[in-house]
Amino acid sequence: MTIQAVIFDWAGTTVDYGSRSPIVAFQQAFANVGIEITEAEIRKDMGLDKYTHIHKIINLPAVQNDWQARFQVLPTSDDCDRIYVDFKAILLASLTNFAQLKPGMPAVIDYLNSQQIPYGTTTGYDEEMLSIVAPIAANQGYQPVVNITSAQTNGIGRPAPAMLELACDQLEVTDLTQVLKVGDSINDILEGQNADTITVGIVEGSNLMGLSEDDFAALSIPQQALLRAKVASQYEAAGADHILLSMSELPALIDAINAPVADL
Structure with a gap:
């Protein structure tokens, strides 16, 4: 087999260690209307486009109960729209602080370029968000050939395969079974499976790990090992084909996949 292309996710995969930027923005936007939401509630549906994600959060039973207790009515689509506008403003204001490439990415970029393997992205960001993150990433050497958002697929985002299929089409990939979809959430894995x-x-x-680089480094060695195992088990349960501790292992994985099978 020969890998024809690699399609990455953005936050938590290639930039923004721990995928912190959306978490901060979601929590602040809901706090601004008096509703507290946990990281676990947010991370459950990470990987969706952000507007759909707002709807998922606001329809959680705990959030519905808190909203009704506070306002004596259930939230409406207009409430979702207002929270999304606030969320987006918060996120846009903070994205420049969360656009650093994750460890291992510079070497991966060099490898893909040297092997002439094209790469692109699918993302829960929208075009305005990408317009902030992409130039900062480009200055660090990361320049995907294509960046696909759900706006380009008539609002159809992950876990459906539409964005991934469009990315591959634009890269002129002829066989999707020879494409790597690399991500950091269950929705990334499901997107890849569906394509x-x-x-x-x-x-x-x-x-899935959810910690900043400093917070992870502050854990003891046994705590780090337990957390890695927990995350790996979630990918395994979702049916991921390969589970890598870090991005630095990706070149070796591609070499192994591309290696010719010995004659029997």
Whole structure:
């Protein structure tokens, strides 16, 4: 087999260790209307486009109960729209602080370029968010050929395969079974499965792990090991084809996949 292309996610996969920027923005936007939400409630549906994610959060039973207790009515679509506008403003204001490439990415970029393997992205960001993050990433050497948002697929985001299929089409990929989809959430894995690509889950710095680089480094060695195992088990349960501790292991994985099978 020969890998024809690699399709990455953004936050938590290639930039923003721990996928912190959306968490901060979601919590602040809901706090601004008096509703407290936990990281676990947010991370459950990470990987969706942000507007759909707002709707998922606001329809959680705990959030519905808190909203009704506070306002004596259930939230409406207009409430979702207002929270989304606030969320987006908060996120846009903070994205420049969360656009640093994750450890291992510079070497991965060099490897893909040297092997002439094209790469692109699918993302829960929208175009305005990407317009902030992409130039900062480009200054660090990360320049995906294509960046696909749900606006380009008539609002159809992950876990459906539409964005991934469009990315591959624009890269002129002829066989999606020879594409790697690399992500840091369960929705990334499901997206890849639905498009019939090879799925790769990244453990460290992922949405599933949820810790900043400093917070992870502050854990004891046994605590780090337990957390890595927990995240890996979630990818395994979702059916990921490959689970990598960090992005630095990706070149070796591609070499192994591309290696010719010995004659029997």
